[in-house]
Amino acid sequence: MRSGGSLVQVTTPRSALVVLVLVALLTGPPAASAAPAAAPESASAAPAPAAGLWAWPLAGAPTVSRPFDAPATPYAAGHRGVDLAGAVGGQVLSAGDGVVAFAGMVAGRPVVSVDHAGGLRTTYEPVAPGVSAGQPVVRGSPLGVLVAGHDGCPVDACLHWGLRRGETYLDPLSLLRPPRVRLLPWH
Structure with missing residues (x-):
């Protein structure tokens, strides 16, 4: 060899x-033709994509002002994403390659959602969209600009960044963590 x-x-x-x-x-x-990874068994499990395919949705490494808090049940309290401190008018970027699934208003707030391989969907709010549904995007593509108005934000503007696989909410920060490899002893 x-x-x-x-x-x-x-x-x-x-x-x-x-x-x-x-x-x-x-x-x-x-290669991309390989079968997709199986879905995680719990909301805290990482999505298991390859490292390097994902990036922060704001420039640099923004401060997490409120972490992910998985709900115990689908309708329980929790925080179904992370809040990232940003600046009004700052570019919001796609965290990974995908297709814009939605860009518009939800409950009076501007939201952009992107569908990714493996059944993952990322959401970004409040974002004045610069994209439209059906538009392909790559990691780092501008999705729109951050606007003020996120409740509980300790600075002028915060981006709420969410992640789901199907109906299961996941911690979007897990996309940025490299996969853990552990070699076991040979017996």
Whole structure:
């Protein structure tokens, strides 16, 4: 087996497994034609997308002014997203590649929602949309501008950033965390 111009000799099944794991880690995720990952079993489970596919929806690494608080049941109290401190008129960016599912008013507030691979949907509010439903976007594409009016925001404007898979709310910050890889001992 060749690796980076040098020959790697595999002498045992254990060595072969170690080489395969290392090659998989170094070459990254499989091509887009691979089957989508299974849905997480709980609201706190990470969506499990490949690292590097997602970015903050505001420039830089904004301050989280209110964290995600998963509701115990679908109709229970909780905070179904995170609030990010921003500035009025600041660009709101798509956190990942997808298609705009909705751009308009919901309960008197301007909202943009983007559908992503694997059944994920991100939402952004309050955002004066600069996109329209059906429009494809890539990570970092401008969706609109942040407007004032988010209750409980400690600064002039906060972006409420939400994430769902189907009807299950997830912590959108989990998109930004690299996946955890743990190698187990060979017995």
